[in-house]
Structure formats: C-alpha cells, structure tokens
Amino acid sequence: MGQDSERSGRIGRRGFLKGVSVAAGIGLAPWLAAACGNGPKAAPTKAGAGLDAAFFERPDGAIKDLSLDQVPAAQQKTSYEQWVARAEGAYDPPIKLTTVAQTSPVTKYPKGDTLAKNVWTRAYESRYGISVETKWSVDQSQWEQRTNLMIGSGDLPDFFLASQSQLDQLIRADLIADLTATYKDHATDQVRATILEAGPTALESAVYGGKLMAIPFVEQNETAPHWFIRKDLLDKAGLGVPKTMRELLDACAAFTSNGTYGLAVGPSPNQDLGYLQAFFNGYHAYRGLWIEKDGKLAYSSVQPEMRAALEQLQRMYKAKQIHPEFGTRTEEQVFEDWANGKVGLIQGRGSGPNGTDILKTNNPKAEVVALPVLSMDGEPAKAQVDQPNVRGYWVVRKGAEHPEALLKMLDFWVSTFYLTPSDEVQAAFISDGEEPNLWTLNKIALYRAYKNTDVHNTLTKLLDSKSADVASYRPEVRFWYDYLKPAFTGGKIDGYQYRSLVGYYGPNSGRAVQDLYRKQDLYMPDGFFGVPTATMSRRQASLDKIEAETFTKVIQGSPIAEFDTFVKEWKSVGGDQVTREVNEWREQQRARR
Amino acid sequence: MTESPAEAGEQVATPPRRRKRRTNARALHLMLVPGILVVLVYEYGPILGTVMAFQDYLPAFGFLNSEWVGLENFRFVLSLPDTWEVVWNTVSIASMKIVAGLIAPLATALLINEVGKKYFRRGVQTIIYLPHFLSWVILGGVLIEILSPTFGIVNQFLGLFGVEPIYFLGDNSWFPATLVGSDTWKEFGFTTVVYLAAIVTIDPTLYEVASVDGAGKLRQAWHITLPGMMPVIVLMATLSLGNVLNAGFEQVLVLYSPQVYDSGDIIDTFVYRMGLIDFQYSAAAAVGLFKSMVALVLISTSYYLAYRFAKYRIF
Secondary structure (H helix, E strand, O other), X not given: OOOOOOOOOOOOOOOHHHHHHHHHHHHHHHHHXXXXXXXXXXXXXXXXXXXXXXXXXXXXXXXXXXXXXXXXXXXXOOOHHHHHOOOOOOOOOOEEEEEEEEEOOOOOOOOOOOOOOOHHXXXXXXXXXXXXXXXXXXXXXXXXXXXXXXXXXXXXXXXXXXXXXXXXXXXXXXXXXXXXXXXXHHOOHHHHHHHHHOOHHHHHOOEEOOEEOOEEEEOOOOOOOEEEEEHHHHHXXXXXXXXXXXXXXXXXXXXXXXXXEEEOOEEOOOOOEEOOHHHHHHOOOOOOOEEEEOOEEEEHHHOHHHHHHHHHHHHHHHOOOEOOOOOOOOHHHHHHHHHOOOEEEEEEEOEOOOOHHHXXXXXXXXXXXXXXXXXXXXXXXXXXXXXXXXXXEEEEEOOOOOOHHHHHHHHHHHHHHHOOOOHHHHHHXXXXXXXXXXXXXXXXXXXXXXXXXXXXXXXXXXXXXXXXXXXXXXXXXXXXXXXXXXXXXXXOOOHHHHHHHHHXXXXXXXXXXXXXXXXXXXXXXXXXXXXXXXXXXHHHHHHHHHHXXXXXXXXXXXXXXXXHHXXXXXXXXXXXXXXXXXXXXXXXXXXXX | OOOOHHHHHHHOOOOHHHHHHHHHHHHHHHXXXXXXXXXXXXXXXXXXXXXXXXXXXOOOOHHHHOEEOOOHHHHHHHHOOHHHHHHHHHHHHHHHHHHHHHHHHHHHHHHHHOOOOHHHHHHXXXXXXXXXXXXXXXXXXXXXXXXXXXXXXXXXXXXXXXXXXXXXXXXXXXXXXXXXHHHHHHHHHHHHHHHHHHHHOOOHHHHHHHHHOOOOHHHHHHHHHHHHHHHHHHHHHHHHHOOOOOOOHHHHHXXXXXXXXXXXXXXXXXXXXXXXXXXXXXXXXXXXXXXXXXXXXXXXXXXXXXXXXXXXXOO
C-alpha cells in the first residue's frame, strides 16, 4: 500500500552519474544562462514588523481532525465525482500554473496517464479550475542540480520546491514572492495544522525579515534512529531484552560467533559510517549535530562522549563483533547480512530494515523487536534528529498572478492524502491496489509529522480489542487491519507481512518506538538549521573528510589519541570559525523571534 | 563557413575544370560544419563558464550579477590542507596508470602478433577488450566481491600459497596498486588493438630479410617491430601525458572509502565532494581550470618532445 512516505533505506547508489550530469551542466548551462542574466541584485529584505505569535499557533480543532482515523458516516461512500466536484472559490475562467516535478522511478502510470496529466492534475482542474503544466521532470537524485541550472537560467516556473540554500539565494536575488498575506488569508486550518505539527521551527525557518517567503514542505518526525534486535538470538543466549546500553553490548558479544556479527555497521550514502547514530546516542554522543553546551552551540562529533563511544566500537571491532570490512562494504551488503541472519543488531529509522522479509521466510524462528536508543548511564538517551523537519520550501515566482492557488492545492492534498473518506477516493488518488504510488504523482505536498505513528496507535487498539468495528475507519487503517489480522489470530503470515509487523504496526515495531520518543520527547534536535555559513560551505568537505577518516581508523584499531588529534585539527582547519558563525547565527535567530 | 547565394552565383563564371575541383572541396568543407558547430557549442562554449572560477557564483544571480572575487577561489583551494595530498595522489596514481597502460598493451600486442592461429588471436583480442565496455559501477561491485580479504576469491587463491589475506581496498599501501592494476586490466585490451594495427603497417619484407640474415623472433621484435611501431607508441605516450591529472574519477569514487582517503582521494573525487555535494560551483570551476592549465602545459611539452625525438607532428 506504500503510503509510507519515509525516505527509502536504499540510497546506497554512489551517484557518480549525478556528478557527471552536473559537471556537464556546469560547463554548458552558465553561458547559455549568462546571456539572459537575472534580475537586479536586491538588498536583503529589511526586518519588518515581524509576524505575531498567533501566526505560529496551531489551530486547535484542526489537529484533532487530522489524527482522527474514523470517517463520519455521511462521507463513507464519497464517490470520485463528489470528491472532485467544483469547489467554492474555483477559478473561472480557469488559470494555468507552471511547475517542475520530481519523478519516482518505481511508479507505473495507469493507462494513458503521465506525470504531466494524471488523476491529481485532473482533480485540480475540475475542482479549482487550476491547470498545472509540468515544464520538465527529473529523477530525485538530480533534483538539486537541475533546479540550480533552472535558477541560473532565470526561467522560473510559477511554483517549485527549492532547497534551503536556493531559497536563500532566491530571496537575495529578489526572484520570489512574499507569501505572508497569502498564507494568512488562504491557508486552511488543516494545512496550518499539518505544517505546525512539525513544530514551530519549520515555519520559522521560512520567515525572512518578518515575511513568510515560502511554504515549508514539512517532513515526518517519526524517523529517528533506534534499534532492531533479534529476539530469538537473545533467547538462545539466555538473555532478556536489553534495557540499558550495557545489556545491549552484552547481547552483541553473545551474538558474535564465527561468521555472525553482533552489530551491523554500514556506509551511509556518501560512504561514510552510517547505522551508528543509535549507538552514539546511547553514549549521549551525536554525529554531525550542533548541540547546546555551556550556553553555546557546539559541534557534537568532537565532544568527549564521542571519544568514549569510538573506544567502545574499537573494542567491539577487536572482538570481531563488527564485520572486519565494514569500511568498504556497501549498504546492500549490510542488508544482505541482516537478511541472512548474520547480524544480531541493526539500526532502523521507523520502518523495518530491508531484508527482514527474507530473514523470516528463510528462518521462521527469527524474531525481531524494535528498541529505543538505550543509555549508558542512568540518564535517558535521546535520539538525534534533524531540525526543522523540512524537505524543502515551496516558493512562488515573483510576479505570479495566483500565489493563493498553491494553498488550494495544498488543502486538497491534505484532505485527500490524510483524510481519505472512502475506498473509491483512496483507489483513485493514492493506491488502486495495482499501483501503490499514485499519490507520488501530485505536484505539491506536505507530510504530517506523525501520521504513521497515529495509524500504528489506532491499529494497535483495533487489533487488541476483540470486537473492533473496523468498517467506519479510513481505508488505510482498514487495509493494514486486514493485512495483519492473521498475525494476531494465530494465522500464517509471510515474510512481507512480518516485515510490516516489525517495522510499522506490531506491538514491538519501529513505530511503537517512535511513539515512545514522541510521548516522552526523547529527541536531540540539531541546534543549527540555517543556511550553511560562509566557512561551513567552504570547509565542509575537508571537515567531513577528517571526521570520517578518523572515526573509521579508530574503530579499526588506531590509537584513540587520534581522536584528540582530530579534534585539534578540526578546530584549526575551520571548525572554530564555523562554531563562531553558528553562534552568531543563533544570536540573529533569537533576535528575529 | 556560410555560403551566400551570391558566392554560388560567382562560381558559374569560373573555368569548368577549376570549378569542378572547387565544388568538391566546398562539399567536403560543408560536411565539416555540423562537426565544427558541435565543437563550438559543446567544447568552446563551456569555456565561457570558467568565469565562475573568478566569481562567487550563485545560480540565482547568474553570471552577470554574481560577485567578482578575483583569484580568491584559487587561493582558497590552495589553502586547503587536503590539496597537496590530493594532488600528490592524483599525479602518482595517474603516472603509474600511464606507465602500466603503455607497457601492458605493448607487450600483449607483441605476443599476440607472434601467434599464428588466426581464430586464437581474434578470440584473445575480443576477450581482453571486453572489460573496456563495462562501467566502473558494475566492475566496482565485482572487484569489491573478489578482492574481499575474508571471502574474496583472490585472497582465497593467495591463501593456497600461504599468503596472508590482503585488504586490497582498505589498506593504504595496497589501494593505489589496486587502482592501477584494475584500470590496466580494464583498458589494456582496447589499447592493444591500436598497437596491433600499427604492427600490420610494417612491411613484411623486412621480416623476411631479417630471417634470411639469421635474426630470431626476439631480434625481429627488437629491431623491426618496435622501431616500426615507434611513432604510434610516442603518439600514445604523448596523448596520455595530458591525463596526468586524471587518475580516474569513476573508478576511485566506486572503490574508495574513508579509510583510504590518505592514498586514494584524488582531485576529482575531492572536487566532487566539495563542489557537487556541497554545491561550491566556483571552487570546483577553479580546480577544473587549474587542471586544464596544467594539462595544456604538459601536452605542449610532450608534443615538443615527440617532435624532437620521434619527428612526430600533427601540424
């Protein structure tokens, strides 16, 4: 059913093609673009009166509606025609909006449909009189480069998704419209509630000089790192489910035997160490974050806590609890190990790790449970997350006639994607059973921070109760209920069902952990969420390089003193300067509020 | 290269014989137009883009409005602590590749040339140049598997002779050699074809004369084949010198990891991380321009050397 909009775990492609395309782009586009030139350089917008506190307040009633999983009886049979019927405030005559789009490699279009013309564009047309034209589309991996070229050429569509640094440039070059009034007058309560569910920083990060310059594409909050552990191996070793980091380490040692590794360590997309955040977090160490220290922001990877965590990893590497070649293995190989039962412990981010289905199919005794990050001492461990949870910013070209059309489309998106009333609407817009990714065809979106966790909670309640009246629930809940029911009534389930159970909707699933994080607020957010500072953007590659190099080498047995050398080097190569700039940013940020 | 109707009209007045020759030449020149256009658009056009090396280039401002910073980008790149390590890696890896890439195909061509059976020669030729057509993404996956110290076939084979497992892709002392070896293996078959073609042009009577004089196969190779191939060898060497700052972007990107940054991080991969992941277009352009300047000097030098020592020249 794939409503799970979370970033896929398989990003391990080394993406040099991406590089090649940009390299070509760098060469060619500029001189084509140079001829056109761009608008005059505008002075940065002066700080205005500022937006009042009410601007950042979540509309009360709306959020209740959002987390409501039951459909009012009157709506349960909504037909497609009713759903797309002309709305109040539709444009007459119809208007045209241009945009650019990301393609999804997995989506197959229903007969005759394309990315440019599909159920979503038809709905915008019939419901609001908005005809959306897609000027070009490109695979997600090339998105930022391609939009940079577009911005360079000065040929902007009416609206598009910009990255944070693009937003910053667009504002400085005075190319995009101020959306303050548009948002105040046209954002419906459910749209506002969706954006503000991610926390006030999401909206704040789009405010420049007292003006809202973009609509943040808010992301899920439910993807913080946690553990997946093999319960059957714990039982075999006579161990209980770990409650502390120490017990977790004991379990790793117990799992390790010839050819089986306690802890899975893999590369992240850019070949750096991944799958270790949950480990570091157990030591109150955080990778690549700006954390509060002595009243200032400090870089987390150079703190003493990190040193202790690395020392422990080194001990584990020596004891063969980590794959000896972790430094050169691909992400796929890590998942293969998991699937083949060669690993006892792996980090997840809400959903179940790839390969869990194979693991269960090949080894029916295998049992996986999710654990939150566990602490090394008495103090509760916190899971590191990016803040604000923003995937990008919806910007409107300066001079576009109908910026408010954007908010109509967003309202339709929230209504359809999150509040689907009937199977017919579900099948038309989101998933018709054959194509689970119809929803990716829409041109504009926002993601709720905790939708999947809410579905998890509802489902847990439904599956627990003996006489659940499922009929009145939304299609997504009903789908998962039917899909997972056998697991709770003693029926046979296959590997895929088991993977959903472990990742999403079982009592010990990743989503249950995310719910725990949410309820107890066990997040360690990134204190810096501005545009990369001058030194940061210049030195980041060098700083990341020594960090990755040192961490890998220390784990593989280099003396721990190398960590201290790294900290010194990090500071002198630009880290100190970056720290100063980050703290300056924070002062400005505070003044802005 | 535009041909106006007026010019075409004038041609009518010229004497018949001359006109015929001129028209032929004109048709040939016209055939050059598409090629020249392609070169202008795709090779010369982008040169204008190098202005961004002297700017603080931001896409939203374009070329006309981005701030001019003079040589700041070059200064910045040279001030990075990684720069010299990365340049050294690039030059050393590229030089080893150039040497290996000259010797291996040459030796292979000489050996294949001595094989009498035609089907065998063809077969060997085909098999050894096949890897040339595979991308590094595919070969990278294969190499990671077969070079693994724990389960890779190469180390298992070495184990039979009592050799300790070698971590080809994770050990700084082995990584450059692995790069050079695998690159040579991938490309030597293709270059061999060029040398074989050069051997074919050698006059067979020379060999007959030599064998009458009592020269064996080795002597023939040394005194006839090699001198006969010399212009091509010099040409190949000359051409490859321009690549001394290209150590193979794709290959390194697929095979390297943080533990071999010390010996394997090359200019292109560092620029990739800095310029294309962090979107530092100007700095990346500065490095690109710097690389081109060095390549220009190297090619000019080697061209001059080729003329001095092998009397080889294009112009």
